[in-house]
Amino acid sequence: MDNSRKIAVEILNDVINKNAYSNIVLNNKLNNSNLFDIDKGLTTEIVYGTLKYMYSIDKMLDCYLKNGIKKLDEYILNILRIGIYQLNYLDKIPEFAAVNECVELAKERSKGGSKLVNGVLRNFLRNKNKIYYKNTELDKVCFEYSFPKWLTQLFIKQYGIDDAIKILYGLNQVPTVTVRVNNLKGDYEDIWRKLIENGYNIEQGSVCPEAIKIVRGKNIENNPIFKEGLITVQDESAMLVASTMEIEDNIYVLDLCSAPGGKTTHIAELLDNTGSIFAFDIHKNKLSLVKDNASRLGIKNIHLNVMDACIYKEKYKEFADRILIDVPCSGLGIIRKKPEIKYTKNKNDLKSIIQVQRKILLNASKYVKNNGIILYSTCTLNKEENEENIKWFIKEHPEFKIEPIFYGNLENIKYDNMGTVTILPDKSMDGFFIAKLKKQW
Numbered sequence: 001m002d003n004s005r006k007i008a009v010e011i012l013n014d015v016i017n018k019n020a021y022s023n024i025v026l027n028n029k030l031n032n033s034n035l036f037d038i039d040k041g042l043t044t045e046i047v048y049g050t051l052k053y054m055y056s057i058d059k060m061l062d063c064y065l066k067n068g069i070k071k072l073d074e075y076i077l078n079i080l081r082i083g084i085y086q087l088n089y090l091d092k093i094p095e096f097a098a099v100n101e102c103v104e105l106a107k108e109r110s111k112g113g114s115k116l117v118n119g120v121l122r123n124f125l126r127n128k129n130k131i132y133y134k135n136t137e138l139d140k141v142c143f144e145y146s147f148p149k150w151l152t153q154l155f156i157k158q159y160g161i162d163d164a165i166k167i168l169y170g171l172n173q174v175p176t177v178t179v180r181v182n183n184l185k186g187d188y189e190d191i192w193r194k195l196i197e198n199g200y201n202i203e204q205g206s207v208c209p210e211a212i213k214i215v216r217g218k219n220i221e222n223n224p225i226f227k228e229g230l231i232t233v234q235d236e237s238a239m240l241v242a243s244t245m246e247i248e249d250n251i252y253v254l255d256l257c258s259a260p261g262g263k264t265t266h267i268a269e270l271l272d273n274t275g276s277i278f279a280f281d282i283h284k285n286k287l288s289l290v291k292d293n294a295s296r297l298g299i300k301n302i303h304l305n306v307m308d309a310c311i312y313k314e315k316y317k318e319f320a321d322r323i324l325i326d327v328p329c330s331g332l333g334i335i336r337k338k339p340e341i342k343y344t345k346n347k348n349d350l351k352s353i354i355q356v357q358r359k360i361l362l363n364a365s366k367y368v369k370n371n372g373i374i375l376y377s378t379c380t381l382n383k384e385e386n387e388e389n390i391k392w393f394i395k396e397h398p399e400f401k402i403e404p405i406f407y408g409n410l411e412n413i414k415y416d417n418m419g420t421v422t423i424l425p426d427k428s429m430d431g432f433f434i435a436k437l438k439k440q441w
Contacts, residue, residue, distance in 0.1 A: 003101075003105075004035055004039040004040070004042045004043040004046070005042075005043075005046065005082060005101050005102070005105060006105055006108075007029050007030075007033055007035070007043050008042075008043045008046040008047050008050070008082055009075065009078045009079055009082060009105060010029065011025050011026055011029050011043070011047050012047060012050060012051070012078040012081065012082070013074060013075060013078055015047075015051065015340050016054075016074075016078065016340070016343070017074050019344065021338065021340075022047065022048065022051060022338055022339065022340050023337060023338060026043075026044060026047055029043075030043065030044070045090070046082050046085060046086065048174075048339060049085050049089055049090070050078075050081050050082050050085040051339035051340050051342075052146060052172055052339045053085060053088075053089055053146040054081060054146065054339075054342075054343065055142065055143075055146040055147060055148055055342065055343075056132070056143050056144075056146040057081050057084045057085060057088075057146075058081075059132045059133065059143060060084055060088070060124065060132050061077075061080055061081070061084060061120065063130070063132060064119075064120045064123050064124060065120065073109070073110075073113065075109050075113075076106055076109060076110075076113045076116065076117065079102050079105050079106050079109075079113075079117055080102070080117060080120055080121070082102065083098060083099065083102040083117065083120075083121045084121070084124060086098035087099075087121065087124060087125065088124075095125060098121075099118065099121045099122065099125075102117050102121060103117050103118045103121075105117075106118075138152065138153070138156075141165070141168070145165075145168035145169065145172060146172070146342075147168055147171075147342060148342060148343070150346070150347060151332075151342065151345075152164070152168065154382065155167050155168065155381070158381075158382070158383045159381075163414075163424065166412075166424055167381060167424055167425060167431065170336070170412070170424055170425030170426045170427075170431070171333075171335040171336055171425050171431065172336070173336055173425070173426060173427045174336070174427070175235075175336045175337055175427065175428075175430075176213050176214070176215070176427055176428045177213070177214040177220060177233060178205060178211050178212065178213050178214070178233070178234065178235060178236050178239075178428065179211070179212050179214060179220060179226075179231040179232060179233055179234070180208070180210045180211060180212075180231060180232045180233075180234045180239055180262075180266060181210045181211075181212065181230070181231060182229055182230055182231060182232060182269055182297050182298070183210070183269055183270075183272075184269055184272070184273060184297065184298050184299065185228070185229055185230050185297070185298055186230050188209070188210070188212075191212070191225065191230050191231060192212060194225050194230070195212065195214075195217075195225060195231075198217070198223060198224075198225060199217055199218070200214055200215075200216070200217035200220075201214075201215040201216035201217060202214055202215060202217075203215055205236050205239075205428075206236055206410060206428050206429065207236060207240065207407050207408060207410060207413075208236050208239040208240060208243065209243075210239060210243075210266075211236045211239055212231075213428060220233060221233065227296070228296075229296040229297040229298050232262060232265060232266075232293070232297065234262045234266070235334075235429060235430045236428060236429050237333075237379070237423045237429045237430045237431070237432035238262055238263060238377075238379075238430070238432070239266065240407060240423075240432070240434060241263045241266070241324065241326065241375060241377050241434060242263055242266035242267045242269075242270055242324075243266075243270070244375060244405055244434060244436055245267065245270075245322050245324065245373060245375045245436075246322070246373060247267060247270040247271055247322065248321075249271060249272060249274040249275060250271075250274045250275045251271070251275045251321035251322060252275060252276055252278070252319060252320045252321050252322075253267055253271070253275065253276070253277045253278070253320060253321065253322045253323070253324070254277075254278050254280070254316065254319065254320040254322075254323045254324070254364075254367055255267065255277060255278070255279045255280065255323075255324045255326075256280050256307070256309040256323065256324070256325050256360060256363070256364060257280070257281060257282075257309055257324075257325060257326050257327060257328065257360070258279035258280060258281050258287070258290050258304075258324075258326075259281040259283065259286030259287060259289055259290055260286065260289035260290060260293065261279070261289055261290030261291075261293040261294065262293070263324060263326055263377075264277060264279045264290055264293075264294075264302060264324075265290075265293050265294055265297050265299055265302070267322075267324065268294065268297075268299040268301055268302055269297070269299070271301060273298075273299065273300050273301050274301065275301060276301055276303060277301055277302045277303065278303050278305070278316075278320075279302050279303065279304050279305075280304075280305055280306070280307035280309060281306065281307070282306070282307070282308045282309070283306075284306045287304045287305075287306065290302065290304055291304060309325070309327075309359075309360045309363060309364075310356060310359040310360060310363070311363075312363050312366065313363075316366075316367045317366055317367065318366070318367070318368070318369050318370070319367050319369070320367050320368055320369065320372060321368075321369055321372050321373075322368075322372060322373050322374075322375070323364045323367055323368050323372070323373070323374045323375070324375050324377070325360050325361060325364050325374065325375070325376050325377070326377045326378070327356070327357045327360050327361070327376065327377075327378055328353060328356055328357070329353060329357070329378040329379060329380040329382075329385050330345055330349055330350050330353055330380045330382055330385060331345070331379055331380055332345070332380045332381045332382055332431065333378070333379045333380050333381045333423075333425060333430050333431025333432050333433075334379045334430050334431070335425075335431075336425055336430065337430070350382055350384065350385070351384075353385065354384060354385060354388075354389065357378075357385060357389055358389060358392065358393070361374075361376060361389065361393050362393075365393075365397055365400065365439070368439050369439070370439055370440075370441055371438070371439060371440070372438070372439050373403070373436060373437065373438050373439075374400070374436075374437040374438075374439070375434070375435075375436055375437075376389075376390065376434070376435040376436075376437060377432065377433060377434050377435075378432070378433045379430055379431065379432055380431070380433065381422065381424075381425075381431040381433070385433075386420070386422065386433035386435075387416060387418065387420060387422075387433075390402065390418065390420055390435045390437075391418070393437070394437075399439055399440055399441050400437045400438065400439055400440065401437070401438055401440055402418050402419040402420065402435060402436065402437060402438075403419065403436040403437070403438045404419030404436075405419060405420070405421045405434060405435075405436055407421065412424040412425070412426045412429060418435075419435075419436075420433065420434065420435040420436075421433070421434045421435075
């Protein structure tokens with residue numbers, strides 16, 4: 001029988017030391033294990049929880065390791081990390097069980113490693129009231145929400161302390177699974193009823209008319225409702241994109257960065273299988289995800305092709321009525337789902353991606369018809385990738401104007417005086433940015 005904690009350590013090793021994506025490696029490991037569902041739940045909890053709080057966990061561990069964490073064996077370090085996570089952040093696991101399991105895991109590595117793990121974890125338990133951060137407001141915030149200092153400072157500088165705290169809190173929430181109803185195969189009420197009949201506890205979405213929140217229930221992608229194409233798993237922030245594009249029957253749409261296809265297929269559904277969507281991606285293998293999604297959903301109006309959105313293609317000059325550019329970005333808005341982003345990104349990554357985004361935006365401006373719309377979106381909260389890019393573009397291209405967007409008065413939706421929208425992350429929605437640009441002549 002597989003051990004849930006051992007698998008958790010293996011996953012952490014892949015994510016932290018081999019730059020694997022947490023969601024992908026977790027799914028692969030769990031699907032190939034013989035764990036019971038309850039043990040799979042524990043593995044998932046430990047992996048995401050340890051990644052979420054790793055900044056603070058490492059601060060704690062540094063106090064109990066003579067030479068700090070940097071010189072420690074990576075496998076032993078990850079055992080210590082899951083140990084501290086369980087002892088400090090989980091109430092449901094008895095302390096002795098958490099310590100003993102970690103010691104047993106370390107024994108498989110080395111006798112010395114198991115002694116170290118035992119000593120560190122028991123020392124931690126003896127110092128439960130210890131303060132692990134310097135006595136400054138910034139250090140306290142970084143430790144409490146477990147975010148690196150540079151990233152915490154970025155949010156405070158760009159949003160102010162109050163909204164920065166909301167962002168940090170929101171990015172630590174366990175995300176709700178949300179599904180989008182496929183209007184090509186059924187209506188909202190029918191699919192709502194089927195989900196309940198299949199044992200799901202559900203709620204209406206926060207803002208999107210096609211959204212249903214899965215409060216409780218088994219893996220949705222294993223369900224016949226999903227397999228038959230009645231629904232798609234998609235975050236509600238991402239659902240707003242297609243519905244903001246003023247989709248009309250029989251128009252031409254370009255989606256320049258389409259994989260894995262969630263927004264592409266939503267556009268197709270709103271087109272009611274009329275018109276044409278030309279969906280591109282730089283990676284051929286990722287286009288197969290779009291194709292698979294479209295096939296499952298019964299969509300017939302998507303044309304797929306490999307293309308680098310940064311390179312201008314004359315054949316698409318003034319070709320499209322609508323263009324979606326969900327541009328590559330730093331991903332700071334989806335840390336709820338990929339907590340390793342806290343540690344894999346740095347300031348230089350944020351700077352370098354901006355030139356890519358601007359090239360894509362410039363090309364899109366040449367592809368759209370007069371009176372056509374470009375929808376610019378990102379899943380980041382870095383204003384330099386968002387508002388600053390739009391300000392730059394409008395200054396360079398006065399033939400475009402920003403069309404103001406309004407989604408209602410939800411607390412986490414922020415409107416600026418330009419007319420663009422930032423969605424702050426919460427339990428239901430990823431951090432997101434949307435700007436709607438209309439070509440006037």
